[in-house]
């Protein structure tokens with residue numbers, strides 16, 4: 456019973472011209488909104504705002520949405536593990552972590568000393584050059600589907616690339632004047648954005664987004680904060696504030712919430728920049744910038 460319904464649905468979709476892009480998480484949906492701007496397509500987002508994209512439980516309606524989409528855009532098994540099996544048989548999938556030209560980094564040890572072999576740090580959308588690679592790949596995928604609109608998609612991707620280049624240059628200048636750019640993270644989500652801002656990662660409290668730190672690691676971080684006079688602490692929405700306070704052990708600290716998933720950015724052509732700017736604003740403020 457289910458198969459004919461899905462076939463009928465995909466037939467109906469193939470008759471309509473406007474492309475439907477389904478992105479796993481908001482930053483990818485925002486890139487898709489930039490690429491499809493003005494082309495009458497529809498962009499939707501699988502993991503709702505506020506849900507953990509690291510450990511999401513898909514609903515039955517998500518399967519239907521995946522079957523309906525013309526292009527499915529996701530980071531890849533390093534991030535949305537729950538999608539790995541669901542997407543195995545789908546033909547129109549763009550996997551960001553394996554696109555040619557994407558810069559991939561290994562996950563770092565929480566003490567900041569070295570990386571873990573065989574891993575991929577999934578937060579790769581935070582590197583503006585990676586966002587551009589994703590935008591261009593999506594434009595090509597849509598161009599193959601709708602050759603008449605190919606030039607429009609490519610133009611949108613090129614405009615996005617220009618805006619990202621401007622953004623990178625302006626943020627680099629803005630962060631240069633800060634006296635210190637050292638920070639401690641709640642969970643290590645920032646290495647793709649660190650080179651652009653000249654940030655100095657000094658460790659993260661959590662080994663993974665869902666695990667508590669061990670006592671030895673906690674002590675090491677507390678000592679480092681004291682010895683190096685670190686005051687900037689980057690946490691994501693809903694982070695354990697008591698834990699952060701405890702590791703600073705009475706020292707002055709400036710903990711901020713950084714929205715790595717751009718949940719407050721509007722789903723429009725310039726939403727990605729808005730999300731990235733909100734994030735860099737928060738980090739700038741954390742480091743004492745005015």
Ligand SMILES: [Zn+2]
Nearest residue numbers: 578644664715
């Ligand atoms: Zn994360």
